[in-house]
Amino acid sequence: METYYNPEDLAKFGTIGEESPAPAEKFFDYYGTVFAEGALTAREKSLIALAVAHTVQCPYCIDSYTNDCLNKGVSAEQMMEAVHVAAAIRGGATLVHGVQMKNIVKKLEL
Amino acid sequence: MSQALQDLKQLNNIPEFEERITEEEIKYTAPALDVMQMNVGRLCNLTCKHCHVEAGPSRTEIMDRRVMEACLAVCKEQGIRTIDITGGAPEMNPDFEWLVEEAVKICSHVIVRTNLVILGEEKYRHLPKFYAKHKIEVVCSLPYYQAKEMDRVRGNGTFEQAIEVLRKLNALGYGKEEDMVLNMVYNPAGAFFPPAQNAMEKEYKSRLWEDFGIVFNNLFTITNNPMGRFEAFLKRSGNLESYMKKLSDAFNGATLPGLMCRFQVSVGYDGKLYDCDFNQAADLPVMGGAAIFDMQGKSFEKRRICFANHCYGCTAGQGSSCGGATE
Numbered sequence: 561m562e563t564y565y566n567p568e569d570l571a572k573f574g575t576i577g578e579e580s581p582a583p584a585e586k587f588f589d590y591y592g593t594v595f596a597e598g599a600l601t602a603r604e605k606s607l608i609a610l611a612v613a614h615t616v617q618c619p620y621c622i623d624s625y626t627n628d629c630l631n632k633g634v635s636a637e638q639m640m641e642a643v644h645v646a647a648a649i650r651g652g653a654t655l656v657h658g659v660q661m662k663n664i665v666k667k668l669e670l
Numbered sequence: 671m672s673q674a675l676q677d678l679k680q681l682n683n684i685p686e687f688e689e690r691i692t693e694e695e696i697k698y699t700a701p702a703l704d705v706m707q708m709n710v711g712r713l714c715n716l717t718c719k720h721c722h723v724e725a726g727p728s729r730t731e732i733m734d735r736r737v738m739e740a741c742l743a744v745c746k747e748q749g750i751r752t753i754d755i756t757g758g759a760p761e762m763n764p765d766f767e768w769l770v771e772e773a774v775k776i777c778s779h780v781i782v783r784t785n786l787v788i789l790g791e792e793k794y795r796h797l798p799k800f801y802a803k804h805k806i807e808v809v810c811s812l813p814y815y816q817a818k819e820m821d822r823v824r825g826n827g828t829f830e831q832a833i834e835v836l837r838k839l840n841a842l843g844y845g846k847e848e849d850m851v852l853n854m855v856y857n858p859a860g861a862f863f864p865p866a867q868n869a870m871e872k873e874y875k876s877r878l879w880e881d882f883g884i885v886f887n888n889l890f891t892i893t894n895n896p897m898g899r900f901e902a903f904l905k906r907s908g909n910l911e912s913y914m915k916k917l918s919d920a921f922n923g924a925t926l927p928g929l930m931c932r933f934q935v936s937v938g939y940d941g942k943l944y945d946c947d948f949n950q951a952a953d954l955p956v957m958g959g960a961a962i963f964d965m966q967g968k969s970f971e972k973r974r975i976c977f978a979n980h981c982y983g984c985t986a987g988q989g990s991s992c993g994g995a996t997e
Contacts, residue, residue, distance in 0.1 A: 603869060630862040633870045635819050 570620045603632040610639060611646040671978070672953040674901050678979040681911050684918045687981045696926045699973045705934035706745050707754040707992065708733065709950055710763040712939065715788045718824050720813075720857055722898035722951045725758040733939040735765045738772075740962040741937055746776045748970050754934075754992065756783040756947060761794050774804045781807045783855075783992075786832035787824070798835070802842040807851040809890070809992075810836070813859055815877040823859045836884045845886040852886045855994075857894055861909040863920070863987060864891035867995040890994030893917075895983035897951040917982035925989030928996035931975050937962050945975045947992070952980055 577584030595605050606628045613621030629639050671679075678684070691697055711732040714725035745753060753773045760766055760782060773780045782801065788794050801808055810832075814820045817829035836852075839845065845852035854874065858864050865873075871889035878884040894900045896914060904910040931945040941961040944950045957974050989996030 597869075601869060603865065603873070627862060630858070630860065631865060633856070633858075633865040633873060635814065635816060637816070637818065 565619050567623065570623060573620070603629075603634065606632050607634060607638070607642045611642040614643050615646045615650060674897060675952050675954065675978045675980065677901075677905075677910075678896060678914060681914050681979075684914050684979060684982075687979045687985075688977045690921055690923070690985075691926060691977070692923075693926070696929070696932070697975055697977070698932075699975060700932050701972060702970060703748060703750050703933065703935055705752040705754055705930070706741060706750050707756060707934055707936045707947060708738070708741055708769075709756050709936065709938055709947060710738075710758070710760045710766065710769065712758045713762045714757060714759040714785070715762065715791065716759070716785055716824050716828065718785075718813075718899070719903060720823060720859070720894050720900045722895050722900055722948060723758070724898045724951075729758065731939045732763055733765075733937075733941075735768070737937070737939070737941040737962060738765060738769050740941060740966055742769075742772055742776060744962060744965045745773075747967070748965075750777065752779040752781065753777045754781040754783070756992075759785055759788045761788050761797055767797075767800065770800070770804060770806065774806070779807065780804070781809055783809045783811070785824070786810045786812065786835045787828050789835045789838075790831045798838050798842055798844075801839075802844065802850065805849050807853065808839060808844060809853045809855060810839075811855040811857065812836075812874075813857055815874050815881070819859055823857075833882050833884065836878075836886075837882070840883075840885060845884075853888045853890060854886050855890045855892055857892050861894075861904060861907070861913045863916070864893055864990070867891040867988060888994070890992075891988075891990070892992070892994065893983050893986055893990035895948045895951070896980050897948055914979065914982065917986045920986035921982060922985055922987060922989060922997065925985045925996045928989060928991070929975075929981075929984055930991035930993065930996070931984075935965075935973075945973075948980055948983065949976060952978065954978060 574588070577588070595602065606625055609621065610625040610629055613625050626639065709723070712723055712725045712729035713727070713732060714729065715727060717726040744750070755769065755773070757763070761784065763769070770780065770782065789797055812820065812832060813823045820829040820832070821827065839852055843850040856864060856870055856874065864870065867889065870891055874889050875886070878886070896904055896910065901910070904913050934946070936944040936946050936950060938944060938950050941963060943956045943960050943962060943965070944954065945956055949955070954976050957976055984990050984996070
């Protein structure tokens with residue numbers, strides 16, 4: 561194995577069902593339902609997926625949903641704004657915990 | 671066979687397109703033609719990066735009046751319902767206005783495909799009124815609803831100029847009145863597919879209205895065909911094989927009955943006949959290599975269509991044609 565991540569492996573995603581088909585089948589059914597057009601458009605869902613892909617830092621998902629967004633007519637500018645939303649939530653989540661730090665400091669300091 | 675078609679044929683893991691057609695009838699045109707598409711020349715004011723006919727300001731191929739007259743005669747004889755005029759920028763053909771005036775006399779549905787930008791140039795500024803007078807259906811290409819993406823494909827400043835022309839067309843009633851049809855074409859600006867046509871139409875309508883107060887009738891999403899400048903880009907960027915694989919994997923047999931080549935004939939600037947404009951770009955004439963003059967004075971005979979692997983561009987996903995998605 562030369563690298564943990566091979567782009568060709570993305571196309572093998574379906575093979576995760578070989579060892580344990582029942583939950584895999586349920587997962588892929590669920591996955592398909594989630595991304596179908598609903599109260600949110602398929603385009604909006606693709607942008608959410610792209611942002612989350614960056615948050616979980618999954619190269620497969622970033623590849624998939626960058627392509628999917630392009631196929632849904634999303635521009636690079638719109639995609640980057642979605643990535644910034646992910647970054648803001650990640651950054652915000654780190655910073656808001658600073659309040660906990662401050663609480664502890666306040667309790668312990670003279 | 672052109673070099674481009676040979677290159678597509680030699681790619682690995684791409685089955686021959688024609689082998690995917692299981693019904694023999696699909697390989698032939700319908701019993702009568704609905705559309706005559708006339709490519710009146712490759713001269714264009716723009717040099718778009720995705721242009722399959724590689725049109726531009728230095729191209730010299732121009733349809734002359736002799737070929738136009740033969741096209742009109744055939745349309746009249748065969749009762750063809752739609753004349754679809756394309757290029758290049760068709761407006762730059764010196765006989766363009768004559769052609770339109772003659773076409774509307776014999777055909778109730780005349781389409782002109784325009785890049786919009788040409789209609790902002792001094793020499794052509796009168797044409798929107800000319801289109802309105804003759805109730806021409808205007809099909810305009812607008813690669814995106816934002817400047818950055820469109821200018822990347824067509825050149826700096828082209829989006830702004832196109833928006834000005836769209837405002838002018840709207841002011842004349844285009845996109846608003848019943849018999850003033852303004853349709854728009856979206857092509858992906860790269861090696862990917864167009865979105866679902868109805869979803870992208872909603873997006874375009876909302877953005878163009880909110881940002882510019884522009885209205886139009888329908889959006890046609892068209893898959894980029896691996897020909898001309900787009901094919902050169904695919905090769906240069908190392909995307910040719912993966913793009914063709916994606917097209918082939920997305921093959922949708924349900925799009926075959928609606929393939930545009932089954933209902934039209936495409937005429938080149940010199941009168942040569944093709945099954946479609948992509949076949950013109952691929953230098954793949956109709957079987958037997960006829961010209962428009964050979965159709966004159968004869969009844970229509972069903973034609974065996976010439977397919978090659980670039981035809982995957984019309985059968986991927988929702989399908990694609992000059993009139994947008996086919997499924």
